[in-house]
Amino acid sequence: MARTSKSTLTYGDLPIVRGAGGETHQRAEEGYDVLTTQQGMPVADDQNTLKQGARGPTLIEDAHFREKIFHFDHERIPERVVHARGYGAHGFFETYKPLPELTRADLFQRAGEKTPVFVRFSTVAGNKGSFDLARDVRGFAVKFYTQEGNWDLVGNNIPVFFIQDAIKFPDIIHSVKDEPDKAFPQAASAHDNFWDFISLTPESMHMIMWVMSDRAIPRSFRFMEGFGVHTFRLVNAKGKSSFVKFHWKPKLGMQSVVWNEAVKINGADPDFHRRDLWNAIKAGDFPEWELCLQTFDQKFADSFDFDVLDPTKLIPEELLPATPVGRLVLDRMPDNFFAETEQVAFMTQNIVPGIDFSNDPLLQGRNFSYLDTQLKRLGGPNFTHLPINAPKCPFHNFQQDGHMAFHNPVGRANYEPNSWGTHIGGPRETAAGFESFAEEAEGPKQRLRPESFADHYSQARQFFISQSLIEQRHIGDALVFELSKVEVPAIRERVVSHLLNIDEGLAQTVADGLGLAALPTAAPPAVTPRIDLPASDALSILKNPPGTFKGRKLGVLITDGVDAALLDALLAAVTAAGGTMELIGPSVAGITAKDGTVLAAHHKIDGGPSVLFDAVAVLPGDEGVQSLLKLPAARDFVADAYAHYKFIGFSEAAKKLFTKVGLPEDLDDGFTDLTATDAVSFIETCTALRFWDRPDGA
Numbered sequence: 001m002a003r004t005s006k007s008t009l010t011y012g013d014l015p016i017v018r019g020a021g022g023e024t025h026q027r028a029e030e031g032y033d034v035l036t037t038q039q040g041m042p043v044a045d046d047q048n049t050l051k052q053g054a055r056g057p058t059l060i061e062d063a064h065f066r067e068k069i070f071h072f073d074h075e076r077i078p079e080r081v082v083h084a085r086g087y088g089a090h091g092f093f094e095t096y097k098p099l100p101e102l103t104r105a106d107l108f109q110r111a112g113e114k115t116p117v118f119v120r121f122s123t124v125a126g127n128k129g130s131f132d133l134a135r136d137v138r139g140f141a142v143k144f145y146t147q148e149g150n151w152d153l154v155g156n157n158i159p160v161f162f163i164q165d166a167i168k169f170p171d172i173i174h175s176v177k178d179e180p181d182k183a184f185p186q187a188a189s190a191h192d193n194f195w196d197f198i199s200l201t202p203e204s205m206h207m208i209m210w211v212m213s214d215r216a217i218p219r220s221f222r223f224m225e226g227f228g229v230h231t232f233r234l235v236n237a238k239g240k241s242s243f244v245k246f247h248w249k250p251k252l253g254m255q256s257v258v259w260n261e262a263v264k265i266n267g268a269d270p271d272f273h274r275r276d277l278w279n280a281i282k283a284g285d286f287p288e289w290e291l292c293l294q295t296f297d298q299k300f301a302d303s304f305d306f307d308v309l310d311p312t313k314l315i316p317e318e319l320l321p322a323t324p325v326g327r328l329v330l331d332r333m334p335d336n337f338f339a340e341t342e343q344v345a346f347m348t349q350n351i352v353p354g355i356d357f358s359n360d361p362l363l364q365g366r367n368f369s370y371l372d373t374q375l376k377r378l379g380g381p382n383f384t385h386l387p388i389n390a391p392k393c394p395f396h397n398f399q400q401d402g403h404m405a406f407h408n409p410v411g412r413a414n415y416e417p418n419s420w421g422t423h424i425g426g427p428r429e430t431a432a433g434f435e436s437f438a439e440e441a442e443g444p445k446q447r448l449r450p451e452s453f454a455d456h457y458s459q460a461r462q463f464f465i466s467q468s469l470i471e472q473r474h475i476g477d478a479l480v481f482e483l484s485k486v487e488v489p490a491i492r493e494r495v496v497s498h499l500l501n502i503d504e505g506l507a508q509t510v511a512d513g514l515g516l517a518a519l520p521t522a523a524p525p526a527v528t529p530r531i532d533l534p535a536s537d538a539l540s541i542l543k544n545p546p547g548t549f550k551g552r553k554l555g556v557l558i559t560d561g562v563d564a565a566l567l568d569a570l571l572a573a574v575t576a577a578g579g580t581m582e583l584i585g586p587s588v589a590g591i592t593a594k595d596g597t598v599l600a601a602h603h604k605i606d607g608g609p610s611v612l613f614d615a616v617a618v619l620p621g622d623e624g625v626q627s628l629l630k631l632p633a634a635r636d637f638v639a640d641a642y643a644h645y646k647f648i649g650f651s652e653a654a655k656k657l658f659t660k661v662g663l664p665e666d667l668d669d670g671f672t673d674l675t676a677t678d679a680v681s682f683i684e685t686c687t688a689l690r691f692w693d694r695p696d697g698a
């Protein structure tokens with residue numbers, strides 16, 4: 001029987017999809033158009049089940065129907081218990097210069113060498129279908145497919161963590177996820193369970209400062225830092241070990257949204273972060289990060305104020321600079337989300353010769369958890385055979401069989417040692433293989449938190465005082481918002497009692513915001529006195545502005561009668577700065593400019609609110625502005641851009657809309673009259689990203 005209606009090609013000739021899902025059959029290629037069952041049997045009718053008579057019962061012998069429904073019923077795998085919502089991309093890591101003094105890791109031996117990588121960004125608390133702009137930590141997991149095996153650097157966009165010991169992980173995660181009786185709130189920490197646990201866990205205070213800061217509402221994955229969090233080891237060929245902290249620094253600089261904007265983005269575009277990454281990579285605007293290392297020896301570790309094994313602490317860059325050693329470039333989106341992003345299995349225990357663990361008790365616990373969780377999620381021990389998880393270097397061992405094994409070695413030898421000769425007998429150990437750093441360890445077996453982990457407030461304060469005043473205000477606002485959702489007053493007060501140990505001004509602000517009658521007494525700290533550490537500017541986003549509009553987006557609200565030449569000038573200026581521009585109109589069908597040109601809009605106004613853009617221009621025609629005055633979405637566009645401190649370019653007619661919205665008569669310096677100022681200067685102004693001097697912003 002012929003298998004295609006259009007050509008003589010058969011199912012067996014189907015091409016293979018590039019890299020991604022491995023030997024995946026192409027679904028929709030021209031000419032490969034015969035629908036078959038999984039067994040390869042051509043299907044004649046995919047519209048109707050097999051019935052006894054036209055209106056009769058469905059027959060169980062309908063194997064095609066049963067196979068189709070059975071497969072559909074099994075499409076889902078368990079979502080990740082944390083970091084369920086994520087988005088990934090392929091790329092490469094390029095080594096700047098060899099680092100043999102520090103490490104024998106193969107990927108750091110040759111300048112210019114490119115190691116393939118897969119990166120997955122995620123939120124922690126929300127489930128797979130939650131929105132992108134939850135206030136949350138972002139995962140930043142990188143799988144390096146090195147020539148000596150896969151190295152997974154499974155990090156976050158915040159350099160410290162809530163807890164010091166892995167045994168508390170289920171507790172912190174249960175507390176932040178939806179409450180078990182109600183099953184809400186989802187993807188939000190603003191509820192009693194979370195703050196109850198936090199208020200009883202002072203070691204979380206440093207991390208709390210970070211998650212209440214703008215770091216937890218990034219503008220894009222492309223504009224955030226990443227951190228390995230724990231102290232790791234690098235080991236060189238002579239067996240010498242150095243401690244290391246890993247940092248990813250975005251080439252485009254850091255940027256966050258404001259909270260009121262985050263709330264609105266979640267409604268306007270729940271996929272804001274994934275769309276951003278997809279659009280940037282598809283447009284060839286490949287995001288980059290530099291891998292920077294803070295390396296140090298035991299002597300430094302001993303002299304440092306905190307225990308380097310404590311994951312609630314960081315080492316300020318002013319004390320120990322982070323040196324760039326290579327760059328990460330993301331240049332290709334997965335072909336199939338499930339095969340790659342969903343099935344990718346990151347595991348902290350995936351390290352390579354030249355990299356090793358420290359005794360950080362959180363890291364040690366993670367090394368158990370990640371293998372265990374993949375078994376549950378991916379259903380069997382052969383998840384390493386999936387193309388996204390398999391090493392790209394040769395790999396040979398005597399592991400065999402199991403569910404869905406698709407690396408099936410041939411021959412007799414399936415054990416080691418054997419006497420079947422080098423080739424037939426299979427692989428052997430090598431002296432160049434991985435060896436654990438021979439760290440001395442002694443002491444009684446005990447469940448104990450070291451005293452060196454006991455200072456919970458000094459670095460929390462350091463983070464707070466390192467922020468600009470605007471960022472400090474955001475931390476206060478976030479705490480007030482979150483704690484206002486907490487129903488039990490005692491929990492609110494307990495949190496404020498910790499804040500008193502961090503910063504009295506902050507504690508007072510939060511107490512005022514919550515309407516507390518009086519400040520509670522400060523929580524008794526485990527260690528007194530708190531050390532007053534100097535501010536570290538590297539911890540602030542706003543003190544490190546990107547000074548570029550590259551990778552950013554201008555939204556232009558237009559109507560009939562818009563000045564097309566002005567739009568051309570704006571587009572040229574944005575493009576020259578490395579940004580993008582989108583048009584928003586009363587309809588997507590088209591806008592007729594003053595000169596008669598018809599322009600298609602990217603968004604109808606209701607679907608293109610100003611929260612989706614980094615800066616806006618409001619350029620209605622003289623007549624067209626009248627229609628905008630009546631549209632709530634147009635009024636919100638302007639009111640929100642203003643409240644979110646955005647730079648706003650405008651034409652004369654836009655002033656009618658400004659007045660309608662109630663903006664001050666005297667426009668502040670965040671406004672640029674585009675009929676009087678050239679587009680290039682306006683975009684230059686926009687590189688500051690926000691006009692924070694607006695007193696009545698959100």
Ligand code: HDE
Pocket residue numbers: 080081082083086120121122138139140141154155156161165166167169227228229230311344345346362363365366369370371373374
């Ligand atoms: Fe994870 N974490 N984690 N975590 N984590 C998982 O593994 C866990 C921690 C991080 O995109 C799980 O595959 C424990 C710190 C990222 O696929 C699970 C502890 C940091 C991702 C797990 C921690 C992370 C995960 C769930 C405390 C920053 C997403 C699904 C001891 C350094 C990876 C999975 C991806 C995922 C356990 C703490 C980062 C259950 C037990 C600290 C980025 O294994």
